[in-house]
Amino acid sequence: MLVDPRSLARIRGACVGAVSAVVSVAAHGLAGGAAPSESALSLLIVVCAAVGVLVASAPGATSGPVMLAAVLTLGQVIGHSTLWLTAEHAHAQAWTPQMLAAHAASVGVAAGVIRGAERAYRRAVSALARMLPVFFTATPPHVSPVHTTGRGPAPILDVLRAGGTGTRAPPISV
Structure with missing residues (x-):
């Protein structure tokens, strides 16, 4: 079954935004930055969510592994720069070898995990598409034939002529 590319793009965007935020905080700490x-x-969450939305809004543009690695790198650079700009203490923006190694390793690992999640999503949706029709086959409702008496509107007129003197009237006080 073919999966809607927009749903895969949403998964990819959410993953890119989340990974960008998490790795930015981890690399910031690894580079000697204090806890944000x-x-x-809050600003990091907004910025990384915006990166995720941009990735999700371009389903075909970010579907390849090279573009996925590129947007992951961009998201991490933007996230880490956000943390650097909002730091309460001054530290150099020098990209240390440890920080670059952490970012590079996280891009490779995250790209592999995101591609795996997309593949798992495709398989799960395909399996559900095959199973659900078996479990939820709609049977036509049983409709009994309508029997008419041939009298027309007479039963309605009988009810209207009966008035309120039948058993449905309020009790009479004695």
Whole structure:
């Protein structure tokens, strides 16, 4: 079964945004930066969510492994720069070898995991598409034939003529 490319793009965008945020915080700490403040984390979440939305909005443009690695790298650079700009203490923006190695390794690992998640999603959706029709086959409802008496509107007129003197009237106080 063919999977809608927009749903795969949404998964890819969410993963790229989340990985960008997590790896940015980890690499920031590895580079000697202090723990980010709440406002810095809030801004990081907004920025990385925006990166994820941009990835999700271009389903065909980011589907290849090279483009996926490129947007992961871009997301991490943007995220790490956000943390650097909002740092409460001054530290150099020098890209240390440890930080570059952490970013490069995380790009490779994250790209592989995201591609695996997309493949698993395709298989799961295909399996569900094959199983659901078996479990939920709709049987036509049983409709009994309508029997008419041939009298027309007479039963309605009988009810209207009966008035309120039948058993449905309020009780009479004695």
